[in-house]
Amino acid sequence: DAGVTQSPTHLIKTRGQQVTLRCSPKSGHDTVSWYQQALGQGPQFIFQYYEEEERQRGNFPDRFSGHQFPNYSSELNVNALLLGDSALYLCASTEERGRETGELFFGEGSRLTVL
């Protein structure tokens, strides 16, 4: 049973560029959340997708956008990259019970470096 998978695992971009990160949820899960983890910090909630809609959003600018596909997979897009966007981006999935409690299953993340 595959867990949460993310791609790419590492990538390097320059300031001003755009990036797309991808996530496939754990089998049986229909809800995907994205978190940003800066170096030395805990993960910060970006947004959550369920039924192909953004359900809730954290304190992130509109440069951060996402999408969920009918197969429940998801993309995170970041435009006009800043140096401060360098971080580990974590995708997490869950299902109905997890939506109630917050319990999440995480992927191994995509490490983005902005130069």
Add this chain to the structure above:
Amino acid sequence: AQSVTQPDIHITVSEGASLELRCNYSYGATPYLFWYVQSPGQGLQLLLKYFSGDTLVQGIKGFEAEFKRSQSSFNLRKPSVHWSDAAEYFCAVGAGFSGGYNKLIFGAGTRLAVHP
């Protein structure tokens, strides 16, 4: 506002010694509480969770945690630490927001080093 505090940024213990990692939360309602572990370069693995009922919960890898409502704490413990336990540990609270969907609010983490 909901928040999680992990007072210890870095802890070092000897292999075989006992361990306690502290976590305090701020949340108005009954919290859903979690401990996750992150090995270097890896994602987060769920160690244990508290939703309701018995305030002492058992998790994987021999870890346990105790929920104390009066102290707003959810400390993680292990009686005998193994070298493979060296990692970063995150406490989190499931915080409700509109529409009934929860998100996780994480503490800043505690990095555990284990001496042989």
